[in-house]
Amino acid sequence: MLPGRPTRRDGARVIVPRFEDPAPARGAFITFEGGEGAGKSTQVARLAATLRARSGRGACVTREPGGSPRAEEIRAALLDGVAKPYGPFAEALLFSAARIDHLDRLIRPALQRGETVLCDRFIDSTRAYQGAAGGLDPGVIAALERVVVGPTRPDLTLILDLPPEAGLARATARGAGQKADRFEAEALGFHVRLRDAFLAIARAEPARCAVIDAGRDPDAVEAAIRDAVASRLPDLLPELPPGEGIRGDAA
Ligand code: Z5A
Numbered sequence: 001m002l003p004g005r006p007t008r009r010d011g012a013r014v015i016v017p018r019f020e021d022p023a024p025a026r027g028a029f030i031t032f033e034g035g036e037g038a039g040k041s042t043q044v045a046r047l048a049a050t051l052r053a054r055s056g057r058g059a060c061v062t063r064e065p066g067g068s069p070r071a072e073e074i075r076a077a078l079l080d081g082v083a084k085p086y087g088p089f090a091e092a093l094l095f096s097a098a099r100i101d102h103l104d105r106l107i108r109p110a111l112q113r114g115e116t117v118l119c120d121r122f123i124d125s126t127r128a129y130q131g132a133a134g135g136l137d138p139g140v141i142a143a144l145e146r147v148v149v150g151p152t153r154p155d156l157t158l159i160l161d162l163p164p165e166a167g168l169a170r171a172t173a174r175g176a177g178q179k180a181d182r183f184e185a186e187a188l189g190f191h192v193r194l195r196d197a198f199l200a201i202a203r204a205e206p207a208r209c210a211v212i213d214a215g216r217d218p219d220a221v222e223a224a225i226r227d228a229v230a231s232r233l234p235d236l237l238p239e240l241p242p243g244e245g246i247r248g249d250a251a
Contacts, residue, residue: 032158044063065095
């Protein structure tokens, strides 16, 4: 028997989720959410560069589904549509399987080292895609969050908001000639439900979420994100002395 691990009466080991590890997280956890082509990947990279230059702490950039080798394998299957025929519950289970590994192998260790973790999509994508747009019961999603994510919740979620037509046009232009993935291929109504779902999450959890108008040019979106981070997590982006800036800072 492993020390500290309970056993059943029949002697079998009981699996306890690792988030019961008492070591407190020291870093900040920031997630980026929104529809297709909203500019999340672009802005994750820009914020990471700013944080590395200004905060003196490590910034760990990652994404979901994926972020660890095993989770990346599950990502490939999900984006190929392997789980689609089984419905949104099965898809949510696969996203959760990827998330368990990602949290254990990458996110929690980075937070415990004091790094800032920037994650391109996380639990709100499950709520929006499998829940609001896919029809999965919110009670099931909340139960999955409880056992999979536990206390490792984002400190700040930046919701990049954009009309779905504009986001899909950006994603199509970027991937010209490539086949749309399992989610890009959904009808416009699905993407409209997604946008409404992300905005509803922001209204329900205003202390955690900031909505960013992602329809502007990338520099303007970046500046709005910096403002949100500076006001919500001021330790991460201390004010610069007058006249001091870094390359890439908005004027
Ligand atoms: N999913 C789910 O269903 N359930 C879950 O629990 C999770 C995920 C975690 C992952 O796909 C899919 O998994 C996702 C949801 C689902 N659906 N899809 N598809 P992904 O990771 O491959 O794709 P994505 O997350 O939707 O990201 P994306 O399409 O790559 O978009 P993005 O990261 O938001 O945008 P970008 O790559 O930064 O920019 C897209 C293009 O627009 C690119 O050419 C940029 O240069 C350009 N761009 C960026 N910003 C701007 C501005 N401001 N103006 C103009 N052009 C811009």
